[in-house]
Amino acid sequence: MFRLFFSLLLICLFSNSINAQTNAAPTGRLTTQDLSPEDARLRKETNEVETFARKLASLKTAFAEKDASRMVAYEAYILRAMRIETNQLAASTTEPNNSNLEKMNATLVAFEGHAFDPAQPEAAARDFAKLDEFLKMMKEVESSK
Numbered sequence: 001m002f003r004l005f006f007s008l009l010l011i012c013l014f015s016n017s018i019n020a021q022t023n024a025a026p027t028g029r030l031t032t033q034d035l036s037p038e039d040a041r042l043r044k045e046t047n048e049v050e051t052f053a054r055k056l057a058s059l060k061t062a063f064a065e066k067d068a069s070r071m072v073a074y075e076a077y078i079l080r081a082m083r084i085e086t087n088q089l090a091a092s093t094t095e096p097n098n099s100n101l102e103k104m105n106a107t108l109v110a111f112e113g114h115a116f117d118p119a120q121p122e123a124a125a126r127d128f129a130k131l132d133e134f135l136k137m138m139k140e141v142e143s144s145k
Contacts, residue, residue, distance in 0.1 A: 045142045052081050052138060056131055059116075063128075066118040075116060078131065082108045085138055100137045107134045 035043065055077050062070035086104045093101055107130050116124050 048081065048085070049135070049138050049142050052078065052085075053135055055081070056128075056135060059131075060128060063116055063118060063124060068118075071116050075111075075114070079108075079111055079114075082111065082134060085141075089141060100141060104134060104137055107131075 055074050059071060059074035059078060062074055082104070086101065086108050089098070089101050089104060110130065111127075114127070116127065118124075
């Protein structure tokens, strides 16, 4: 008798948990798998630009605070993001002399092996202006797709 009661209890609990999972309301948050390929690509591009902007702002803050270790980390991230962006643009562009690609490559080359020096704020201001221009070009490329 106990075995029968226990078996029925387990079946009931199991069927209730399955029913609850299938009737669960959607969370409202879309994952990349829920999006169309074009929307997923656009979300990825938007996230790349937003992340670059945040890391650039963090680099500026670290520079202002003269925090060398954070400056190195953020500059490494920014350099990697610049490489990825220029590679993506080079792969997707059909124009041989794309002006944004040329400017982005020139900025990337200028920052290879670069290090911000808190003792030279004028040079850093020029470098930050170049990075701001790179971010602006990233936004232009994103909006043109």
